[in-house]
Amino acid sequence: MAEERHVDPKQQQEGVAPAGSGDGAPPKGAPDPTAGRKQGPAGKFAAGVGGKVQQRVAADSLELEKLRTEVEHLRNQLRLAVADSKNLKRLVQKEVEEARTLSISEFVRDLIASCDNLEASLKNLSDDDNVHAGVKMTWDSLISTLGGHGVSRVSPLGEQFDPRFHKAVTQAVDDSKPAVDLHALTAGNVPATVLHSRSVSLLATYIACGIDPEKSVLFVQSSVPEHSELCWILGCVTPMGWLNRMTQFKDKSRSGSTPNMGLYGYPVLMAADILLYKADLVPVGDDQMQHIELTQDIARAFNATHQVDYFPVPKPLSLDNSARIMSLRDGRKKMSKSDASDAARINLDDDDDSIVQKIMRATTDSIRGLSLEGLDERPEMHNLVNIFAVLSGMTKAEVCNEFAASGTKEFKEALAGLLVQTISPIRERIRELVRDAAYMDKIINAGNGAARVLAGRHIAEIKKIIGLVR
Known part of the structure; x- marks a missing residue:
């Protein structure tokens, strides 16, 4: 049987909603009495503050991105400074060794005339001459001493010139390019x-x-x-x-x-x-x-x-x-300007930051340190060692010995610094020439x-x- 509901006339007169009517909410389907109502001063103030906050957030985001870029640039500059310092130390050591070698070569050059004179005397003396034996003994002793200092005779007659044995001689004075x-x-x-x-x-x-x-x-x-x-x-x-x-x-x-x-x-x-x-x-x-x-x-x-x-x-x-210099992304592929990825190669017109980033992001393995033994099984690291050796004038064995206990990051930083040191003046000279x-x-x-x-x-x-x- 349906329950009867009674409405108090006083409540109805005062506009009080009866119990169960939704606590003052308009009946279902009734229009919203606030619709179309104009925004008051407080609402306008809140909206204005919200807009300014959004603008400030956007401006701060741009500033943050700018600071991040600047920090990355400063990090690269720091890496280059550290690498330059190490490369300078290496260069000084190399120059000291070259100075020692040069001092020996100067001494040997002064002895060449004496060696030639002794050799000429031997040719003019018969084998049974007592003087021949003395001169021969002096000659043999001199040649042996020079050999102990890494100096040996070479005979150029009938031999093709090999620049690998004559590194002081520059190639192709009448070359065509x-x-x-x-x-x-x-x-x-x-x-x-x-x-x-x-x-x-x-x-x-x-x-x-x-x-x-x-x-x-x-x-x-x-x-x-x-x-x-x-x-x-x-x-x-x-x-x-x-x-x-x-x-x-x-x-x-x-x-x-x-x-x-x-x-x-x-x-x-x-x-x-x-x-x-x-x-x-x-x-x-x-x-x-x-x-x-x-x-x-x-x-x-x-x-x-x-x-x-x-x-x-x-x-x-x-x-x-x-x-054969290989790709920075795949040590089994040749570095090529036709590679789809610019990160796979070093271009002569790359700026310093780009060079650093490419080397730091170059593909490598997780093995710490360098060793010539087993380097062939590490194609990406082998490629980076090869690049370092070519630019520094060192052998791959010398590079591996110097960075035997170093982490990959430290080696990459040194290589990046060496590349920047080598390519930067070339890049600027190219731009200068093209403008002229x-x-x-x-x-x-x-x-x-x-x-x-x-x-x-x-x-x-x-x-x-x-x-x-x-």
């Missing part, structure tokens, strides 16, 4: 302005790295048309099977891209670059050895086809440890002219050999 812009066309449609600026920047890099334009010919490949002419001539004695074996073309084909004819004939143009100037030694990295071998085959094929001995068969001049357009134009024009003189003479000789009308 082209900017190979024709090769760049194989990459596809490169904008004209980009292609030109790259050629100028490359030649500026040669100069900044120490190539003297007064002793070396710096030129742009496309400005010497004999390169393309010889490429066609050599292509006619190059079997397609040789080109089909070239890994660069095969890699492009497998990657899904459509390689062009220029890429297919790229190795022949490279051979023309070398053979046009009848080079007999070619500085080359390990990854380019296949191109040198093809160039050797092409030179032999031309000579055999025309029954001449015109082209010398060039030999690779290995750059030892610096011949008049100077670079002068160098390029002079180099183009000199290269054309030699290339023109050789291409005329080649045309005569094969019977082309001059």
